[in-house]
Amino acid sequence: MKMFVGYATKEGQSRKIARHIADFAFDTGHSVEILPLNDTSDLDLDRFDAVVLVAPIHTGHYPKALSQFVSFHSDRLEQKDTRFVSVSLAAADYDAEDWRELDHIVDDFSEATGWTPSETKHVAGAYLPSKYDILTGFIMRRILTKRDPDVNPSEDHEYTDWVELNAWINGWLNP
Numbered sequence: 001m002k003m004f005v006g007y008a009t010k011e012g013q014s015r016k017i018a019r020h021i022a023d024f025a026f027d028t029g030h031s032v033e034i035l036p037l038n039d040t041s042d043l044d045l046d047r048f049d050a051v052v053l054v055a056p057i058h059t060g061h062y063p064k065a066l067s068q069f070v071s072f073h074s075d076r077l078e079q080k081d082t083r084f085v086s087v088s089l090a091a092a093d094y095d096a097e098d099w100r101e102l103d104h105i106v107d108d109f110s111e112a113t114g115w116t117p118s119e120t121k122h123v124a125g126a127y128l129p130s131k132y133d134i135l136t137g138f139i140m141r142r143i144l145t146k147r148d149p150d151v152n153p154s155e156d157h158e159y160t161d162w163v164e165l166n167a168w169i170n171g172w173l174n175p
């Protein structure tokens with residue numbers, strides 16, 4: 001399969017997840033191209049059989065680069081096998097309220113862009129105080145200590161479950 005992996009990111013975790021997906025696909029015999037979504041102006045989606053888009057939630061929204069890409073390529077995306085990987089801290093929890101919120105965010109995004117992927121996969125992201133400015137660091141620290149009181153809020157912490165992610169990609173690409 002010929003696959004395009006596009007990503008948007010602020011602190012880098014979605015890029016890391018996108019690269020992981022691309023490497024996994026390549027290692028299992030697929031042809032892959034990976035690009036940041038804000039660098040796709042001359043991309044021809046007709047060259048690909050499948051598209052994976054990876055993007056994080058920041059304050060309840062996905063980055064503009066994602067909605068712009070999806071709106072621009074909406075006709076092509078409808079004709080292909082498309083997967084959306086939504087990266088967030090809420091996906092690290094088992095809290096029902098958090099998951100309802102994730103569903104709302106995805107539904108709002110689908111409604112706004114008209115894109116319904118073949119599948120949406122929620123993946124836990126990372127808490128990265130080494131990359132936050134002072135205000136963001138302050139806010140994120142308060143959120144984290146509520147969510148995960150056992151973690152040292154001064155240190156970076158990755159919640160992404162790579163084994164589960166591998167199982168998901170494998171189930172899709174190599175059924």
Ligand SMILES: Cc1cc2nc3c(=O)[nH]c(=O)nc-3n(C[C@H](O)[C@H](O)[C@H](O)COP(=O)(O)O)c2cc1C
Nearest residue numbers: 009010011012013014056059060088089090125126
């Ligand atoms: C300013 C800010 C706002 C965030 N807002 C949310 C949010 O509304 N819901 C959520 O589940 N995670 C939220 N997160 C967590 C991010 O989704 C998570 O850190 C993710 O790994 C970021 O991906 P990136 O490194 O690709 O930007 C937020 C993180 C930051 C820094």
